[in-house]
Amino acid sequence: xxxxxxxxxxxxxxxxxxxxxxxxxxxxxxxxxxxxxxxxxxxxxxxxxxxxxxxxxxxxxxxxxxxxxxxxxxxxxxxxxxxxxxxxxxxxxxxxxxxxxxxxxxxxxxxxxxxxxxxxxxxxxxxxxxxxxxxxxxxxxxxxxxxxxxxxxxxxxxxxxxxxxxxxxxxxxxxxxxxxxxxxxxxxxxxxxxxxxx
Amino acid sequence: xxxxxxxxxxxxxxxxxxxxxxxxxxxxxxxxxxxxxxxxxxxxxxxxxxxxxxxxxxxxxxxxxxxxxxxxxxxxxxxxxxxxxxxxxxxxxxxxxxxxxxxxxxxxxxxxxxxxxxxxxxxxxxxxxxxxxxxxxxxxxxxxxxxxxxxxxxxxxxxxxxxxxxxxxxxxxxxxxxxxxxxxxxxxxxxxxxxxxx
DNA sequence: TTAATTAATGAGCAATTGCTCATTGTCAAT
DNA sequence: ATTGACAATGAGCAATTGCTCATTAATTAA
Numbered sequence: 001x002x003x004x005x006x007x008x009x010x011x012x013x014x015x016x017x018x019x020x021x022x023x024x025x026x027x028x029x030x031x032x033x034x035x036x037x038x039x040x041x042x043x044x045x046x047x048x049x050x051x052x053x054x055x056x057x058x059x060x061x062x063x064x065x066x067x068x069x070x071x072x073x074x075x076x077x078x079x080x081x082x083x084x085x086x087x088x089x090x091x092x093x094x095x096x097x098x099x100x101x102x103x104x105x106x107x108x109x110x111x112x113x114x115x116x117x118x119x120x121x122x123x124x125x126x127x128x129x130x131x132x133x134x135x136x137x138x139x140x141x142x143x144x145x146x147x148x149x150x151x152x153x154x155x156x157x158x159x160x161x162x163x164x165x166x167x168x169x170x171x172x173x174x175x176x177x178x179x180x181x182x183x184x185x186x187x188x189x190x191x192x193x194x195x196x197x198x
Numbered sequence: 199x200x201x202x203x204x205x206x207x208x209x210x211x212x213x214x215x216x217x218x219x220x221x222x223x224x225x226x227x228x229x230x231x232x233x234x235x236x237x238x239x240x241x242x243x244x245x246x247x248x249x250x251x252x253x254x255x256x257x258x259x260x261x262x263x264x265x266x267x268x269x270x271x272x273x274x275x276x277x278x279x280x281x282x283x284x285x286x287x288x289x290x291x292x293x294x295x296x297x298x299x300x301x302x303x304x305x306x307x308x309x310x311x312x313x314x315x316x317x318x319x320x321x322x323x324x325x326x327x328x329x330x331x332x333x334x335x336x337x338x339x340x341x342x343x344x345x346x347x348x349x350x351x352x353x354x355x356x357x358x359x360x361x362x363x364x365x366x367x368x369x370x371x372x373x374x375x376x377x378x379x380x381x382x383x384x385x386x387x388x389x390x391x392x393x394x395x396x
Numbered sequence: 397t398t399a400a401t402t403a404a405t406g407a408g409c410a411a412t413t414g415c416t417c418a419t420t421g422t423c424a425a426t
Numbered sequence: 427a428t429t430g431a432c433a434a435t436g437a438g439c440a441a442t443t444g445c446t447c448a449t450t451a452a453t454t455a456a
Contacts, residue, residue: 009433025310027223031414042415044448052414106307111306111362112223144385146378154382156353164309180344184352187342188386204452229444239405250444260404302450 001017010048012038017059022101022167024109026056057116060109061123063102069125070095081137082190086182088133095176096163104167107160144191151189158185200323208246210236211378215257216381220299220365224254255314258307259321261300268293279335280388285332287357291376294361301364305358342389349387356383 012134016038031052035042049055074091075084096103110117117123134151137143143151158181165171216234219227229250233240246254254363272289274276294301308315315321333347341349354378363369 004383016284025223027226030412032412043436044434046415047433055202056230108309111366115415144382145305146382147375150378150382151328153359153379154356155388157359158352161351161355177345177348180348180349183346184342184348184386186386188352188382188384207403228442230442241406241447242404244445245403 009038009040009044011174012040013045013048013055014059014062018036018063018101018105021056021059021108022104023050024195026105026112029056031055043059051086053116056161060105063106064123064126067095067106068129072129075133081133081140081142085137085143085155086186087129089155089182090178090187092159093162096159097166097173100163100167100169103163120167123135129166143189154188155185199248205211207236207238210238211243211246211253211388212260215253216261216299216303219254219257219306220302224310227254232313239329251314254307258303259389260268261304262321262324264297264300265290265293266327279331279338279340282331283341283353284384286328287353287380287383288376290354290357291360295371296358297366298361298365298367301361305362305365339389341387352386353383384390 013034016034017029020034021036024030024033029052031045031117032042035045038045045055049058071088073094074087078084078087131148131152134143134148134155138145138148138151162173162178162181166173205386211232215227218232218235222228222231227250229243230240232253233243236243243253247256269289272285276282276285291308329346332341332346332353335345336343336349360371360376360379364371380388
């Protein structure tokens with residue numbers, strides 16, 4: 001008894017938002033242009049989102065969830081902290097390789113001071129799940145016995161750097177380089193040396 | 199035989215630009231607001247800079263030079279790659295602590311695909327000086343024998359992450375955390391272990 | 397004084413922004 | 427057919443943008 005939605009508008013909007021943000025930046029992005037890119041009218045965007053801020057934050061959260069899910073799925077069939085963390089790390093980098101725009105959106109929006117960010121419970125939840133995986137590694141002696149956040153910083157930073165480079169198309173990064181970086185990072189955070197070559 | 203400039207306008211413009219960019223982002227920044235923040239009129243900005251793009255890029259380059267100089271100065275009186283690289287690393291983090299806005303501007307502008315960036319000779323020069331320092335470490339056996347760019351990525355990424363956190367005021371980072379992070383990173387890139395505790 | 401030269405101003409223009417809302421399209425039930 | 431309900435449209439508004447340029451301020455040389 002109503003006009004049905006044609007196509008998958010939310011998905012179109014998300015795709016257009018990611019494309020536009022990764023093209024012009026998260027702050028100078030324009031709703032009018034997102035609508036044009038999605039092949040929709042502005043009004044339609046405002047049927048699905050209350051404001052520009054809400055639109056950006058909602059797409060940001062979707063992407064965050066996807067990245068988190070990719071990491072957790074990769075870890076799912078691995079046994080033990082070493083294999084799980086390695087799988088999560090490569091999943092993170094891989095996500096950046098396959099969806100550079102998604103990654104750039106997250107990066108750009110994280111570089112801003114947004115009230116919505118600090119204090120968001122779901123965001124905290126995702127973060128603590130990752131820290132939990134690291135904690136297991138510390139507990140069983142796989143990882144060096146230090147602050148989990150410290151370890152997380154050392155692990156995540158190069159992964160983010162790598163993914164960002166791909167997102168910017170600045171340079172091509174081959175699998176060997178990714179492997180080399182993980183090797184160095186793992187040397188740093190692993191408690192003992194497991195098959196290292198000077 | 200002409201009206202003299204009063205005050206240091208270029209410096210006022212730089213400060214206002216850094217503040218405005220770190221407040222609203224590099225793409226949505228407005229020349230009108232920079233002028234207002236600097237206590238100048240728009241026209242004056244355009245006496246010193248040809249366009250908005252040129253203004254942003256010129257301030258970006260100034261900051262880049264400052265950061266580079268801080269690293270090189272810190273390394274100047276150190277002997278040997280280990281001490282020099284350590285000094286450079288802490289100088290980089292320290293810069294981010296003391297001038298968060300500067301750091302945020304560099305970060306935000308580097309996250310964009312700007313034609314001016316790739317192909318800029320001065321930028322390449324700064325980068326190659328840093329890589330040269332690392333190369334010395336590889337040559338004399340201090341650092342692990344792998345690609346210098348790989349080592350640079352592993353070293354720089356957490357430093358950038360740290361500085362960004364400070365820039366965003368997201369959390370307070372004490373000296374111990376900085377030291378802990380450097381310890382882990384150095385474990386990763388150093389050829390042998392020098393006084394490490396599991 | 398007067399002329400020449402440069403510094404600095406800020407009203408204002410064309411273009412673009414986020415967002416609204418009157419209108420039209422499309423379905424199910426009557 | 428007609429009606430009620432929702433989906434989707436896009437012209438248009440008030441505000442803001444990057445930038446211009448006619449004007450004024452401040453100085454020295456003649």
